[in-house]
Amino acid sequence: MTHDISSIIGKHVKDMYGSHFGKILGTMTDIDGSIQTVGVDCGSDGLKEIPYDQLVLQGSIVIHIPKWRLDAQKILREKSLTLKRLKALNNIVSDNDEMKSDAELVHQTYRSKLHNLDEIEEKIKSKLTLRLEEIEEQEKSIKVILFDAKVQFKSGELSEPTFDSIRKHTHNILERLSHERTEVTNIQSRIDDLSLECLDAIQEPKAMIQESAISYLDSNTGIVTESSIPNPPNNNTESPDTIPPTAHENSDNRNNDNPDWISRMQSQ
Numbered sequence: 001m002t003h004d005i006s007s008i009i010g011k012h013v014k015d016m017y018g019s020h021f022g023k024i025l026g027t028m029t030d031i032d033g034s035i036q037t038v039g040v041d042c043g044s045d046g047l048k049e050i051p052y053d054q055l056v057l058q059g060s061i062v063i064h065i066p067k068w069r070l071d072a073q074k075i076l077r078e079k080s081l082t083l084k085r086l087k088a089l090n091n092i093v094s095d096n097d098e099m100k101s102d103a104e105l106v107h108q109t110y111r112s113k114l115h116n117l118d119e120i121e122e123k124i125k126s127k128l129t130l131r132l133e134e135i136e137e138q139e140k141s142i143k144v145i146l147f148d149a150k151v152q153f154k155s156g157e158l159s160e161p162t163f164d165s166i167r168k169h170t171h172n173i174l175e176r177l178s179h180e181r182t183e184v185t186n187i188q189s190r191i192d193d194l195s196l197e198c199l200d201a202i203q204e205p206k207a208m209i210q211e212s213a214i215s216y217l218d219s220n221t222g223i224v225t226e227s228s229i230p231n232p233p234n235n236n237t238e239s240p241d242t243i244p245p246t247a248h249e250n251s252d253n254r255n256n257d258n259p260d261w262i263s264r265m266q267s268q
Helices: 067-095 097-154 160-221 245-267
Strands: 012-015 020-029 035-041 047-051 055-058 061-064
Touching: 020 047, 067 097, 067 160, 097 160
Parallel strands: 012 061
Antiparallel strands: 012 020, 020 035, 035 047, 055 061
């Protein structure tokens, strides 16, 4: 939206679904002249100060963007970018063995970033759930008004043109609420799907890094792994029948050598 204050003063404000929101009375600016908030006359709801970044100028109408939508777009954008970088890291680890030792440091940075985004995401998800509850309550109230108007029409208290006008306007409101509900649920699904993708991207490089470290130790450092250590013999419980053939051979050889050993000792 343009920063020319005079271009927005007096303009009507509508929400994203066409409902009248109010009329702009003035603005609050920073010391550098940039607009911070916009004062909107909302009728019986009084004057509301709306953050400037929640307003979009379209022709002669200013569109009010709800904060939950801006917050959701921001978290989706930041998570999407982080996910792209995690996938790039995954590819580097897969294709370049020399980079695996450095990948864990970068991976930790992105894990911390996602952890911070997860905390913000939980707040946004709460706002989305609250908005769905508000939409449901508004729909109930509108349907009650429409049903009561139908009763008054059938009882002869309202004329047919009046009832048709009420039905038309209530259907328009219900349609707008339906569009908003669809958008909220779609954003919820996108957030959940993106969270699962990020979780997979976090686990894959970590597993590959650990696997690489284990294979490196086994092949290059000579460190003996637990699986390669033989079990010690148990002399107390092992029977002669279970002695390996090599043990029998050593025993026989030792017995054959004993006479020569004794004779040498006697000859000295």
